[in-house]
Amino acid sequence: MTPALAVHGLTTGYGGAPVLHDVTLEVRPGALVALVGANGAGKTTLLRAASGLLPLAAGAVALAGDDLQGVGVEDRARRGLAHVPEGRGVVVELTVDENLQLGGLTAHRSAGARRAAVEEVYGLFPSLDRRRAALGHQLSGGERQMLAIGRALVARPRVLLLDEPSLGLAPQVVAQIMALLRARCDDGLAVLLAEQNVAAALSVADRGVVLDLGRVVASRPARDLAHDEALRHAYLGF
Incomplete structure (x- = not known):
């Protein structure tokens, strides 16, 4: 199955200073991938690069198999890539x-x-x-x-990029939003969810990708990540 969103070898940053280094991940149709890690890990940078807000120093982003090199933000949206940034x-x-x-x-x-x-x-x-x-x-x-x-x-959209939707919200509201995202994925939407509420994100995700200092340090089924005590303590803070 062709991934709804594919990021391969992505390197990018701000002002010539790389924030992400050779990041590769996929989100398949109907899947929810939780992008987790500490503050400064590069989660927001990755979403901005995928949506076209940040140019790539290296690597590629593809939507349903189509390379997005040279495709602007608005055209990416028209092709089915939606981005909800942090800050509502x-x-x-x-x-x-x-x-x-x-x-x-x-x-x-x-x-x-x-x-x-x-x-x-x-x-x-x-x-x-x-x-x-x-x-x-x-x-x-x-x-x-x-x-x-x-x-x-x-x-x-085909793909929804969502940045820190739980920030500052009451637990019951967070639970409602996470349940809705899971339901939309079950209907075929692909979601890449950047989230610091790791437990909530992994509870509804199919797969988790852990970023640390701009690099992927783990990419596994969400349940495996949630139960990996050493990794949780080292990178996820719970």
Whole structure:
């Protein structure tokens, strides 16, 4: 099976200083891969490079077998690569419904198809359904995170890159978001989840990739990583 997302030999960084070194990983359709590691390990850098926000010094990124070299951020989104960065980036001056409508514009679908996709997201997040007319700045942190994820899902992507969705959220909200991601993967979505809440991420992931100082130090089934006490203590802090 062709990977939904393939990263091979990726080296990149900022201002000429490498942050990632020869990173290779794959995410298959319907799989959730947890990208875990300490602060500064390179998780956010990897997602930024995969989405086209950061140029590569070496290596390649492919979406469904197609090399993305020279493909810009917007074109990657149109091809089915969605990126939800850390910080719950919603447009706080717009309503929930307007934010979700924005997500559908990327996919170049008809107004009717976009509306159907928005309604599907409301079905996934009942708390957003109840607050359709609320402005972004009126939402709780958990609602903003749900809105950011929902806006990405409206475009019906092949691959979802998700950066630290649990940051600052209550445990019950984290559990809800993780369960939703697992359910979307079971429906065929491929997810690369960068997350410091390692236990939560590994509990729903198929596979875990551990980064340390910009290098892959382990890539195994998530259950194996969760039960490897030596590795957990050395790299994951739990």
